[in-house]
Amino acid sequence: MISESQTNIKLPSLDISKPLDSCSLSSLTAACSEWGFFQITNHGISKELYDKILSLSKDLFSLPSETKLKLGPFSSLKTYTPHFIASPFFESLRVSGPDFAASAQDSAEVLSAPNISEFSEILHEYGRKMTEISKEVLKLVLMSLGAEFEMKYYNSEFSNCQGYLRINNYAPPESLEEEEEAEGLGMHTDMSCITIVYQDEVGGLQVKSREGKWMDIVPCEGTLVVNIGDVLQAWSNDKFRSSEHRVVLRKLVNRFSLAFFWCFEDEKIILAPDEVVGRENSRIYKPFVCSDYLKFRENNEKGKFEKVGFTVKDFAGIE
Numbered sequence: 073m074i075s076e077s078q079t080n081i082k083l084p085s086l087d088i089s090k091p092l093d094s095c096s097l098s099s100l101t102a103a104c105s106e107w108g109f110f111q112i113t114n115h116g117i118s119k120e121l122y123d124k125i126l127s128l129s130k131d132l133f134s135l136p137s138e139t140k141l142k143l144g145p146f147s148s149l150k151t152y153t154p155h156f157i158a159s160p161f162f163e164s165l166r167v168s169g170p171d172f173a174a175s176a177q178d179s180a181e182v183l184s185a186p187n188i189s190e191f192s193e194i195l196h197e198y199g200r201k202m203t204e205i206s207k208e209v210l211k212l213v214l215m216s217l218g219a220e221f222e223m224k225y226y227n228s229e230f231s232n233c234q235g236y237l238r239i240n241n242y243a244p245p246e247s248l249e250e251e252e253e254a255e256g257l258g259m260h261t262d263m264s265c266i267t268i269v270y271q272d273e274v275g276g277l278q279v280k281s282r283e284g285k286w287m288d289i290v291p292c293e294g295t296l297v298v299n300i301g302d303v304l305q306a307w308s309n310d311k312f313r314s315s316e317h318r319v320v321l322r323k324l325v326n327r328f329s330l331a332f333f334w335c336f337e338d339e340k341i342i343l344a345p346d347e348v349v350g351r352e353n354s355r356i357y358k359p360f361v362c363s364d365y366l367k368f369r370e371n372n373e374k375g376k377f378e379k380v381g382f383t384v385k386d387f388a389g390i391e
């Protein structure tokens with residue numbers, strides 16, 4: 073169990089329904105390099121949509137473990153991560169794009185879920201919307217390097233990105249005392265380009281500062297949390313930071329989140345363009361194939377999320 077002092081951080085909140093002014097862009101630049109986290113508003117995902125996914129997903133998560141394990145690590149679909157893999161208090165269902173409807177339907181059918189077509193339709197809608205949001209947000213992140221970077225590199229480097237969603241269900245141990253916390257999801261970095269999280273009002277998401285202090289990312293209604301992943305950190309030659317983060321749970325409070333990962337295609341060769349590195353800086357990473365890094369992480373983690381020492385720098389960093 074954890075007991076450390078935490079502090080809140082104030083991340084910029086960008087209204088993505090209108091063009092960003094130069095002030096917002098510079099706060100985005102600062103947030104991407106300092107925290108690797110920022111927030112977005114006016115994204116078009118309604119609370120109703122989230123609540124519908126929550127209610128349908130709760131039905132699935134409340135099925136008996138034997139049923140859910142039909143989608144478990146040893147089944148053919150492998151869309152379900154049971155308790156005790158990432159943490160004892162975490163389970164998750166993966167819905168993959170680009171055909172989110174088909175992916176959701178396949179899992180729901182295996183579970184003989186009660187509302188298969190509703191589940192499939194609602195995830196189609198969420199996946200489609202998050203795909204559009206991810207593209208827009210990635211463009212903004214590139215613009216934060218300078219206006220020309222989006223024009224130059226968005227189409228050539230990022231147009232084959234793909235998304236997948238993790239529906240995360242957290243339940244703290246019953247034995248937890250009043251002031252105690254449990255790790256719902258251990259410290260890790262994401263392997264994506266960017267991740268967009270819809271967290272509920274419970275809170276518990278924390279990011280590690282450069283000084284090693286855990287900081288709370290306090291939920292705010294209507295606001296999604298965006299973070300930079302490892303492959304974008306490498307592509308940006310460390311101009312953007314893929315920060316370690318985790319989720320802590322408090323007594324008797326369940327938590328539910330939707331994490332959407334926007335990733336390079338498997339065969340993508342990740343290499344920071346010279347212009348991104350900049351003449352005055354040296355190159356930090358060797359070129360690498362995206363799926364080789366994902367395999368490196370999987371093999372080294374033995375099913376776990378975290379483990380320091382297996383970062384993109386360990387994998388492709390130039391000494």
Ligand SMILES: O=C(O)CCC(=O)C(=O)O
Pocket residue numbers: 238240257262269271277317319328329330331
């Ligand atoms: O549940 C959350 O808020 C974050 C989840 C997360 O970090 C992840 O799934 O990678």
Ligand SMILES: [Fe+2]
Pocket residue numbers: 260261262267317
């Ligand atoms: Fe994460």
